[in-house]
Amino acid sequence: MNTFAKLHFYKFTFRLRVTETIVFSEIFKGLSLRNSIKTVFHKEFDRRILTEVFDKILEPGISGKLNIGSKPPRFYILEPEITPKMKYLPGEFFYINLILIGNGIEYIEYFKQAIYLLGKKYWLGRKSGYGRGNFEIDAVIERDKYSFSFDSFAASYKNYEPVYLKDISSSKHYKRVLLHFFSPTCIIPENDTKPAVINRANDLKLFIDILYRRLSQLQFLYCGEENYIYKHTLKNDLKISGSEFNWHRYEIGKEKFEGFTGKFEITGNLENLIDLLVLGEHLHVGKDTPYGFGKYEILN
Template sequence: MATHHLTIQKYEFLIRPQSDFSIPSFLGATLRGGFGYAFRDVTCALKRQECASCLLREHCAYVYVFETKPPEGASMMRLYPTIPHPFVFEPPDGLPNTTCAAGTLLSIGLLLIGRAIDLLPYFICAFRRLGQKGLSRQRVLFDLVEVRGIGPCGAQTVIYDDRMQRLSSFTDSHLFDLAQPVNTDCREVALALDSPLRLKDQGTLTDAIPFRALIANLLRRASALAHFHCGAGLGGLDFAGLVRQAGQVVTRESRLKWKDLERFSTRQRQTMKLGGVVGSIVYEGHLGPFMGILRFGEVAHAGKGTSFGLGKYRIVENPGRTEDSCESSRSQ
């Protein structure tokens, strides 16, 4: 039977650098780049074989996680060269361009989506391998000290530590049934952008974040993740109707600013710009139909570059007349 559920598990990896570590301005890109090579090291059976011509590519964890493409005969996104990755890194907030002293614990978040949850042992082995190879251009070695599972209510469960060398079960997932309406009469909501949001509106990157464009992006992201990684369908949602309705929600206040980020792509041998907007924005209107998809985005991120940790936001309930009605949507 088809399901409407999107399943996401959230983890916290605690690492301990063995030497002083100057944290780069875009730690998410540093993690994503080095981790990809480490993941291939621990999963690839034919290391000298190119992925595109490898006999095992249809059954390979590395190809599924990092070379994520629509399968043959896909009913959606079949003309796209790639589909959303089933993971998201969440670098620690507020640390760019600072120095982490040797021996200091550094927390790195990781989201795994759908089928990728079963690959957690590979992610743990890859983190250990990255620690042996060295992180960033500084080649800072580190130890993976602990992995914690983070439940929907924030409860933490230690599922791996470097002393036991054993992985415990963790099943406290974030479940999203976007076809199930949220019962709320919320009229005002604020979003605080914790990492740059790269959002396109009518094909162009925007620094305004119209509500309609945000909802359209989240619906596309949720639909693709559900279809390709969770075996789920969102057929109960009227996508076109929701996007039209989102056009009636207005921006009441915007304190957004553009933040430039750059990463060097080893594969393309060039520097790539990955900037986006940060700050906060307040929307006003009939928000009840959108609270479910906004809650999904609060966990799964929005926009482009999500696997690097971009597009992370928090829903902030406003004081005053709408606070209680917004809060009611969180508990459902």
């Protein structure tokens, strides 16, 4: 799929050794990570960096071209460990994936320091009465292959290898795939406020449209693509079956988050769709993706 030839990202896995007990609240771990990381950025870095990472808005000309309002998709994804385990004792390990898209790699040093300070000076998870929630960075693993100590990591972001579609594309011809959504996924149609659950053909079209649009926006904003293609030409003669979903709702103060987890199967001629699905497998889909929402896995 040459449409996304310039889209690229960097993946790092932080292996964290717990030093003081971490206990997560009964919410998606990504929300705990979101609040904790934002606290570190707010207290440790200047306002410009905080704005670039969390609060940057688009100029009217660009937001109009992308048809997304003033808030752009962010250039990073923090993926917490997605397991039922909610309590981590000293000596145990906890993992966080950091994905930086395109020129977002320029912020690697800030994320490195934020995660370090989160474990050393601040805390992760519930604090009062549960342990301090501290940890240390045991190692950082790039692209699931290269391991670095904390001191040697991010000496120069230019040394790291980006991942392009050609690196992860599949040469197989699929007629059937099963998508497993294992973090809450919130997909909202344009001009609507009600999230969709993917269990009908129209919902599948919506899923493909929104995923395509997200990837196009990321490539345009962060990967040097000059042309933004709003509509795709992928065939929609696909069928959906075997959908199984659970719905999740979370509240933090006045903020509300929701999304589905579960599985659905796509059948039909997937030749022109599989690359799109593979990219989405790495870069997520839907709302609140910077904190691990919208993650799925392709299963044969």
